[in-house]
């Protein structure tokens with residue numbers, strides 16, 4: 088009898104104290120996020136763990152739920168945007184390319200006027216440099232002192248040219264289609280890369296890696312100056328964003344920087360893409376793809392990047408504080424509340 092009681096006790100305790108699965112832990116944190124708008128730090132680690140464990144399938148599963156709760160607005164095409172004037176069929180083709188390859192390139196370039204404005208801003212606005220990012224330095228092309236100079240998001244969001252680009256309807260449509268829901272503008276980023284180190288820098292993301300800030304996102308890259316094999320072209324491995332497309336032994340390393348040689352064992356050479364393109368080139372990419380910037384041999388590279396997301400679950404960045412806003416931008420944000428939900432207006 089004693090034995091039977093002890094067996095039952097053990098059984099009950101194993102039911103009560105059964106450790107939670109990673110998915111159950113995620114659900115708990117996701118609920119907290121939905122209530123508070125903040126992701127508990129452990130929740131973010133759980134997402135990363137589940138992404139690696141499921142080889143990407145978990146993120147797709149959660150994004151399906153987001154799509155149902157927050158379906159995309161109908162696209163009223165054609166809409167004139169910086170990347171062109173597309174009809175619904177063309178938007179579909181763009182989306183098919185993104186889904187298949189992880190990246191898509193647009194023929195239409197940014198205007199010279201916008202490039203000049205962005206360059207002028209980038210030559211007079213303080214940046215933070217690797218490795219400490221503690222001092223504000225204005226980039227001097229004649230005397231680089233770091234391999235990377237990053238601009239503060241808060242400075243970028245208050246720039247009128249950048250605000251104009253954030254309102255671009257064609258870019259929003261590309262994100263809307265890819266995410267399958269109403270996109271949220273997550274953040275702008277801009278940085279100078281230089282030939283200061285002349286070797287691959289982890290700080291400057293010059294070794295292959297995948298990003299995982301959110302559940303699903305899309306990045307828009309804009310080359311502000313010409314990018315050639317000499318000044319650090321963006322590289323990515325075509326199709327490596329897809330679920331099950333990453334070698335399990337590599338994804339098991341988690342959020343790591345991966346040497347090229349390890350990836351060359353798994354992917355075809357023709358899927359290693361290098362993006363050399365003239366100033367003004369715009370492309371969209373799902374940076375779940377393995378990607379990197381090539382170390383520079385000469386000169387510098389100025390890139391502007393936007394991130395659109397289906398949900399703010401993930402990294403807790405500070406809200407983007409708008410102190411200077413054009414009337415048009417303010418009105419745009421008022422009429423596109425969900426897209427602008429990561430902005431905080433001071434004016």
Ligand SMILES: [Fe+2]
Pocket residue numbers: 292296297298374378
């Ligand atoms: Fe990255």
